[in-house]
Amino acid sequence: MKPLDLQVNGYAGTDFNRDDLTAEALHHACHCLREDGCDAILATFITDDVATLERRMSTLVRLREKDPLAQEVIAGIHIEGPFINPEKGYVGAHPPQCVKPANLEDTKRLLDAAGGLTKIITLAPEHDENFHVTEFLSSNGVTVSAGHCNPSLEQLRAATEHGLSMFTHVGNGCPMLMHRHDNIIHRALALRDRLWLCFIPDGVHIDFFALINYLRSAGLEKTIFVTDAISAARLGPGNYTLAGWDIKIGEDLVARSPDGSHFVGSTVTIPRILSNGQQSLGLTKAELELLLDTNPRKAVGL
Template sequence: MKMHYYLKAKTFFLEDGIKNNGFVEIKDGLFGNYVEKIENKSIDILDVGDCIVAPGLFDTHIHGISGSDVMDNTPESIQTISKNILKYGVTRFLPTTLTSSFDKLNQVVSTIYEVHKQGEIGAKIEGIFLEGPYFTKKHKGAQNSAYFKDPSINELNTWIEQSGGLIRKIALAPERKGALQFIKEVTNKGIYVALGHTDADYETCIQAIENGASIFVHLFNGMRGFHHREPGVVGAALSSENTFVELICDGEHVHPVAVNITIKNKGYDKICLVTDCMRAGLMPDGHYFLGEFEVHVKNGIAKTTSGSLAGSTLKLIDGIKNIYNWTNLSLLQCWHMGSLNPAKSIGLDDKVGSIAPNKKADFVVLNDQLEVLKVAIEGVIKYEKKFQKCNQTM
């Protein structure tokens, strides 16, 4: 197919609302305008019939899937993640590291960079998320506290160099020595700082935000909770207007009531749905490893031997379905929590995350049950389900 065509569908999830029975132009890998009619009868048309066309999803916090993990430090594992998340509508992602040694993280970010240079076979890498190692023990979760330390700008500069400048986001505990100055320096480099695996009090979190921190990692998990006399990390997250929060909506990490409380306080446009998926995603129950920790997966729930949740096996599209069922939000709003909002949270919403003119033409074709039938990256179909359930023509 030529790289100038119109996409025809029953329903479009556009950035500014839902439109029905129209066309969206795609030219040179970018979205053009939505139109109700096409005057030029000679133009190529991809007609997906009675389907929904939605923007590609963006997972900004994912460790692995299909038996592979970012910390395997192999190109094959990164490509396995890229290939398999594409099948479920994810077109962009941030490979996410775990707390480890300085040298191991050097190797991992270098490997991710090499994969990105050579080209991903599925979803595209839009940066690296360093989850750690600047955390504290009390809320360590499945992070290895043996590697916890105070923030070092020299270490980060090395990781930036080794990654070819791919570091996009880093999570830390703001109570660590030197953290506030570190946050200020890091944000000045264009890297987004998230707060997580922390026992910081409310005031420390607010100071971190004033110095540039703008995201809270998997809200309610791995952090000091809310108390009426000390609002804690959760209180800072829910009361700060200009910060984003991650939510893992698998039904285990966060109760639906807590999800609704978050929406009422933050507004849906400040919530980023993430998976925090580990290598057991799309795999049977059993024993796995998350970093250096043994993890047991039962009924799709991943836990360490001590009983802590160890990431998830969630597919991002299932998180969208869950939050739609738990709330009064529209499906468009829920979808944008997995596409546009994650892009906004790391400053990429001018390029990806929604169907709007001059953005990269990443889109997902869905049936009414939200099954993924086709996925395109920059206008090129990269995945197509063998058995179609919509009336469509090429």
């Protein structure tokens, strides 16, 4: 098994979303990822102003070009935002003041800064007017994923007709209180035949009993497991950062916002996902290989 993790914000003390990312820190993260059995990742950048995102991605691209291990481990970039839903609950840990509607000008700036490495862009379909950005990205080989969003079922279905093909961390990036039936989780599950559905299987972002229900509904053929790891992954309790957020990791290893109102990424690792998958979700090794290796590579063409 060669896991490809489609959503990694940082690892082992390294935050990809920092302005002062160093060659040493990047190499260390890649070394630790390989040591923990992760073959490759998409380095993930979350919402900020476009100029800051450009600067941070350009730095990672430049450092990666000089490091053979980083070139192997960082298979691409996942840009999560800034074209998401700014409403409380849906925006999650993303700074709402930096959220903006999808537009082609900023999209092209971000793609240029990522140096041809962009594999996924997560956006809110309801904030992509006439799905122009979705169509542009999909026609240029970028996987477009819905996330931190609240489109109607009709909007979500229409977006798939313009190239949307994935849903980022289903069950997260949404409010704690929603309509019991007509909510974004059920809408995503309703389109399981059109969308790759990504889940964070840490038992925190989704209780294992609920995730089992989701997996039964979605089926494993179009399901993907991701870590959504931040710099605290692999390290244990302490104080960490993600794109300027001060994050405290308690004994339960859960990454929470300073006020404790919501999660800020995850500290789960591939070894823990393998353990969770077998012990708490009842998955076989072959099924875990499908969710961590085969399906992610199909979804982004790697």
